[in-house]
Amino acid sequence: MSKERKDFADPNQFDTLVGKEVVVKGTLESEGDVQINGYFAGTIDSEKDVIVSEHAKVKANITGKNVYVAGEVDGDITASEKLEILETGRVDGDVTSQALSIEPGGILKGSSQMRETESEKPNSTPTFEVEEETK
Amino acid sequence: MYLLLVNRLAGGNRYKFIERPLKATLNRLNVKHKIVTIDDLNNIKELLKGHIKENTKGVVVVGGHGTVASAIDALAGYNLPIGIIPTSKTNSLARNLGIRNWQDGVKLIAKHKVVDKRLGKIGQHYFMDSLTIAPRRNLLTSIFSKSNRFRKFLGANLTHHFRPSHSVACQLHLDNELEIKCQIDKIVIILDDENKKKLTITLHNIVDKKPVISIFRANRCEVNSSLNMPILSGNETIANTPTTIQAINKTIAIMQPENKPSKV
Numbered sequence: 001m002s003k004e005r006k007d008f009a010d011p012n013q014f015d016t017l018v019g020k021e022v023v024v025k026g027t028l029e030s031e032g033d034v035q036i037n038g039y040f041a042g043t044i045d046s047e048k049d050v051i052v053s054e055h056a057k058v059k060a061n062i063t064g065k066n067v068y069v070a071g072e073v074d075g076d077i078t079a080s081e082k083l084e085i086l087e088t089g090r091v092d093g094d095v096t097s098q099a100l101s102i103e104p105g106g107i108l109k110g111s112s113q114m115r116e117t118e119s120e121k122p123n124s125t126p127t128f129e130v131e132e133e134t135k
Numbered sequence: 136m137y138l139l140l141v142n143r144l145a146g147g148n149r150y151k152f153i154e155r156p157l158k159a160t161l162n163r164l165n166v167k168h169k170i171v172t173i174d175d176l177n178n179i180k181e182l183l184k185g186h187i188k189e190n191t192k193g194v195v196v197v198g199g200h201g202t203v204a205s206a207i208d209a210l211a212g213y214n215l216p217i218g219i220i221p222t223s224k225t226n227s228l229a230r231n232l233g234i235r236n237w238q239d240g241v242k243l244i245a246k247h248k249v250v251d252k253r254l255g256k257i258g259q260h261y262f263m264d265s266l267t268i269a270p271r272r273n274l275l276t277s278i279f280s281k282s283n284r285f286r287k288f289l290g291a292n293l294t295h296h297f298r299p300s301h302s303v304a305c306q307l308h309l310d311n312e313l314e315i316k317c318q319i320d321k322i323v324i325i326l327d328d329e330n331k332k333k334l335t336i337t338l339h340n341i342v343d344k345k346p347v348i349s350i351f352r353a354n355r356c357e358v359n360s361s362l363n364m365p366i367l368s369g370n371e372t373i374a375n376t377p378t379t380i381q382a383i384n385k386t387i388a389i390m391q392p393e394n395k396p397s398k399v
Contacts, residue, residue, distance in 0.1 A: 019317070019349035020342045026313035030352075038349070042313075 020055060034064070054088050136167045136190050137244055140179065140206060142198030143172060146223030150197060153222065153237050160238065164245040176202065179209040191215060193390060195244055199223035200369035207254070207387060208261050216249045218390035228264055228369065233392045247390040254385045255326040255334065257366065257374050263387070267367045268358060268376060269321040270303050302340055304361040309353035317349070324356065324380055334382045355381040
């Protein structure tokens with residue numbers, strides 16, 4: 001289930017929560033939700049949602065299920081479902097997701113690649129065959 | 136037969152006041168027991184070697200949190216359940232298990248279930264439950280603000296706001312993968328059985344006069360700080376920073392009331 005903005009502040013929701021004025025460097029691998037309110041440099045790999053809040057600065061490649069950016073991200077983002085750049089969000093990197101939403105005011109500096117879902121892939125088989133002419 | 140390890144000095148020599156009724160209750164409940172007095176908390180291991188027999192069903196610690204912590208340390212290698220008869224008010228582990236007083240502890244020996252609890256390690260010592268790391272003045276301030284009944288009577292605001300000058304610069308290394316730097320007022324580390332058997336590390340600090348928390352999970356946490364800080368288990372100081380705290384793959388069997396859920 002994707003997050004609403006009111007969920008961002010609740011510390012009980014998160015597996016990992018980096019508070020304001022906390023500096024973290026390294027590789028963060030998480031099975032739960034991750035929220036960054038401070039500073040993070042390295043790599044973030046979450047099986048669930050990643051939230052970069054308004055005052056956060058992240059210098060990392062981010063992988064998550066749904067990714068919400070309200071702060072600054074300098075790195076590539078891969079969201080297996082949705083990427084949402086909020087009005088105060090700024091992403092400087094390439095992004096890949098099934099769905100992309102950029103609120104007015106949000107900035108994306110980089111390329112965007114959309115992922116196909118299984119339901120979008122054509123599954124019909126052709127009803128005719130093209131025969132090659134033989135000379 | 137249950138082996139009772141008694142710390143007579145715990146709780147201000149409280150054992151001498153409860154000794155007779157405690158023995159009477161054990162006999163009335165038909166609990167076969169042997170009472171051994173602890174002379175030195177550092178020698179519990181030697182004490183156990185001499186008194187644990189084949190027919191020993193469990194070890195019951197009679198004392199406060201410090202006595203229990205030392206016993207857990209010594210018992211980590213044995214496959215015997217541990218029970219608690221609290222004789223001081225600082226026995227937070229007993230309280231968490233639903234053992235309010237010595238009478239509850241005695242009844243527990245007669246009727247209990249055995250639950251495996253994970254152990255953590257800090258330095259060379261084992262611990263259960265949780266640890267608190269904070270500058271001494273923050274701990275004292277917290278204790279005094281909680282116990283100020285006069286202020287409560289007046290209806291004064293009891294919330295104490297730590298000042299930035301109370302915080303300490305800390306550096307933590309988690310699982311050799313993450314390095315964390317921050318000014319902290321307090322660190323609480325919980326050995327969380329439910330959370331994939333890891334440590335839950337909560338950092339408390341004050342930013343712009345507002346409390347801020349950070350939460351991390353790790354198997355191993357190294358803590359360094361600009362000031363040496365005490366590390367408390369319950370109300371007992373068991374170590375000081377710098378130190379390494381880890382969740383380990385070892386459990387200890389605990390006697391718990393039968394109607395108490397397994398989560399402590």
